[in-house]
Amino acid sequence: MITSKELKNKFLTFFAQHDHAIIKSASLIPENDASVLFTTAGMHPLIPYLMGAHHPSGTRLANVQKCVRTGDIEEVGDYCHLTFFEMLGNWSLGDYFKDQSIRYSYEFLTSKQWLGLDPDRLSVSVFAGDEDCPRDEISAKVWQECGIPVDRIFYLPKKNNWWIAGNSGPCGPDTEIFYDTGKPKCSDNCSPACDCGKYLEIWNNVFMQYNKSEDGTYSPLKQKNVDTGMGLERTVCVLNGYKSVYEIDTFSSAVALIEQLAHVNYNQDDKSTKAIRIIVDHIRTATFILGDQMGVTPSNLDKGYILRRVIRRAVRYANTLQMPKGSIAQLAKLYIEQYSEDYPELIQNQQRVIDELNKEEEKFSKTLEQGEKEFYRVIQYIKDGVIGGGIAFKLYDTFGFPLEMTIELANEKGMAVDVEGFKDKFSKHQQISNATAEQTFKGGLADASVATTNLHTATHLLLKSLRTVLNDNTIYQRGSNITPERLRFDFAFGRPLTAQEIEDVQKMVNDAIKRNLPISYQEMTVDQAKAKGAIGTFTDRYGERVKVYSMGDFSCEICGGPHAQNTGELGEFIITKEQSSSSGVRRIRGELRK
Ligand code: SER
Numbered sequence: 001m002i003t004s005k006e007l008k009n010k011f012l013t014f015f016a017q018h019d020h021a022i023i024k025s026a027s028l029i030p031e032n033d034a035s036v037l038f039t040t041a042g043m044h045p046l047i048p049y050l051m052g053a054h055h056p057s058g059t060r061l062a063n064v065q066k067c068v069r070t071g072d073i074e075e076v077g078d079y080c081h082l083t084f085f086e087m088l089g090n091w092s093l094g095d096y097f098k099d100q101s102i103r104y105s106y107e108f109l110t111s112k113q114w115l116g117l118d119p120d121r122l123s124v125s126v127f128a129g130d131e132d133c134p135r136d137e138i139s140a141k142v143w144q145e146c147g148i149p150v151d152r153i154f155y156l157p158k159k160n161n162w163w164i165a166g167n168s169g170p171c172g173p174d175t176e177i178f179y180d181t182g183k184p185k186c187s188d189n190c191s192p193a194c195d196c197g198k199y200l201e202i203w204n205n206v207f208m209q210y211n212k213s214e215d216g217t218y219s220p221l222k223q224k225n226v227d228t229g230m231g232l233e234r235t236v237c238v239l240n241g242y243k244s245v246y247e248i249d250t251f252s253s254a255v256a257l258i259e260q261l262a263h264v265n266y267n268q269d270d271k272s273t274k275a276i277r278i279i280v281d282h283i284r285t286a287t288f289i290l291g292d293q294m295g296v297t298p299s300n301l302d303k304g305y306i307l308r309r310v311i312r313r314a315v316r317y318a319n320t321l322q323m324p325k326g327s328i329a330q331l332a333k334l335y336i337e338q339y340s341e342d343y344p345e346l347i348q349n350q351q352r353v354i355d356e357l358n359k360e361e362e363k364f365s366k367t368l369e370q371g372e373k374e375f376y377r378v379i380q381y382i383k384d385g386v387i388g389g390g391i392a393f394k395l396y397d398t399f400g401f402p403l404e405m406t407i408e409l410a411n412e413k414g415m416a417v418d419v420e421g422f423k424d425k426f427s428k429h430q431q432i433s434n435a436t437a438e439q440t441f442k443g444g445l446a447d448a449s450v451a452t453t454n455l456h457t458a459t460h461l462l463l464k465s466l467r468t469v470l471n472d473n474t475i476y477q478r479g480s481n482i483t484p485e486r487l488r489f490d491f492a493f494g495r496p497l498t499a500q501e502i503e504d505v506q507k508m509v510n511d512a513i514k515r516n517l518p519i520s521y522q523e524m525t526v527d528q529a530k531a532k533g534a535i536g537t538f539t540d541r542y543g544e545r546v547k548v549y550s551m552g553d554f555s556c557e558i559c560g561g562p563h564a565q566n567t568g569e570l571g572e573f574i575i576t577k578e579q580s581s582s583s584g585v586r587r588i589r590g591e592l593r594k
Helices: 004-017 044-050 098-110 137-146 230-238 249-262 272-289 302-320 327-339 350-379 391-399 403-412 420-440 449-470 499-513 524-531
Strands: 059-069 083-092 122-128 153-156 161-165 169-180 198-211 217-233 478-484 485-494 519-525 547-550 555-558 572-582 585-593
Touching: 004 098, 004 161, 004 230, 004 555, 044 083, 044 169, 044 217, 044 350, 083 098, 083 230, 083 272, 083 555, 098 137, 098 169, 098 198, 122 137, 137 153, 161 198, 169 217, 198 230, 198 485, 217 230, 217 249, 230 249, 249 327, 272 327, 272 350, 302 350, 302 572, 327 350, 350 391, 350 403, 350 478, 350 499, 391 403, 391 420, 391 499, 403 420, 449 485, 449 499, 449 547, 449 555, 449 572, 449 585, 519 524, 524 547
Parallel strands: 122 153
Antiparallel strands: 059 083, 083 217, 122 169, 161 169, 169 198, 198 217, 478 485, 485 585, 519 547, 547 555, 572 585
16 A cells, blocks of 8 residues: 555655655645636646746646646536545756656656556556647657557547646746546557546656647747646556555545544445545635645635635535534644645644534525525425426525526425536636636736736835835735736735825835836745845755845845846836725735836
8 A cells, every 4th residue: 555645745745866855735726826726737837937037946847736726617527526635746947858758757656666667557648739739759759768558548539638727928848748547448448538538547657848829829938847647646546556545645534534524434335435525525625725934724716716716615515414514624623734744834723623514504594594494484385396497596696595406405305406507607707707717817927928028027115115104014915816917916904905005115116116227036045035134935855945136225025036127127017996905905906117
């Protein structure tokens, strides 16, 4: 048996021995990048370096990155989907490329000293080639040299073997490594492209060498990079021959706690298994989002909404298992303990995690009660025994009452629900939110456009001005989101700003702009940055090197960049809004006008 901890240790040790600097996991909340709501892969925080910026730790990096992906939230409860996971990754920033990357992977997977997997159970896929990028014969050749026979090398199209985060930015062909679970082939055409369960992907090596621009065209990046990702939970599951990711060590204590709190057995029946899986997954996700160094709290918008959704879904399933109130906070405590060594921010933010979970559980229990009341009220008027799609959607949309709940209650009353009608209303609503999501994908620092870079620089000036005007040096960034049109900056502060304060802050930023301050950065250790008086939350590991950006004598802050070269390039800064973001956190929106 191999545990998660052992796999992490082996992975990091292997790459450290091959001269990779081990960097810490970045926040789950992408900084200065509006292209995604959460960090969905280890490469996200590294985008500026894949594009050519110099990384203070060098050109070979490896880490374990916490990730959240909620696109498949409805699938959670099956054997392999998770909304939070840890991703093992190694990177070459213009250093080694295909050949070395594949050889590292092969050695780590098959050498007795490392994972010792049977090479006969490995298959790989490589990019088949198209008008944007040639067929990847190089990777295929290296795999053959390693010992993978041609009949286990599959050429697949962009749909399978190409990686990009969002719609634009650094990207490239990839080679994916699959482990044969031993299941029989589902057909003569069975291949890693098939999801019958025979081939499970364990590692993805992306050869990031292109930049995709907004108009869909590809151009070569300044340097050829490697970005690899190995899903920790899935790999531990595969290596141990388990049937589902929920059987791995990571989840065993949480599952046991639910069994105890709900007097239920995980394997009792399909319904209990599914409910337990959803609860352990969702509460882990919520714990990491709330406990993040840039923690978000539940709300009806963007990240806060996603967080609210995972908590509520967990509460609902906890209700079906009749778990006592406060159970979800107990689960969170367990996760905090379990993960605090690797993620100390969880301990620092423990109180917030517990308080917010309890608050949300309380609120949602009321919602469920009201929804139930509304359900019993409306069914009195139903004559044909069918609850219309419109009613089911209203219960869902206005009362937060999930469709499964409506169906369950309807069945208890011997009634049916017009599910098609519901789906119809739902998809119309989805189209609207997709349009909003589309907007979110546009822009972002991935494009490194002048507009976003300038707004990023303005964000530094804003933070320094806020600290000065409000005379509070404990103010720090709680979130930043930049599109080419505007900046949005969150910071912890207990009250709204006065009109005078807003004006003073705006003026201070504009004065700094007018002074044409030169912008430069230096690389140093966290301790040196601290000694220099740089603004930063200093959660970085001891000894880790960071970049410190200075804007004349005005501002000095730990940051990965990129920035303008001189504040004079920015134009006029306008604060367009100051509002509450969540309890104890203020949000400022601002624009630059030429
Ligand atoms: N970015 C790639 C992925 O997420 C490899 O790390 O799969």
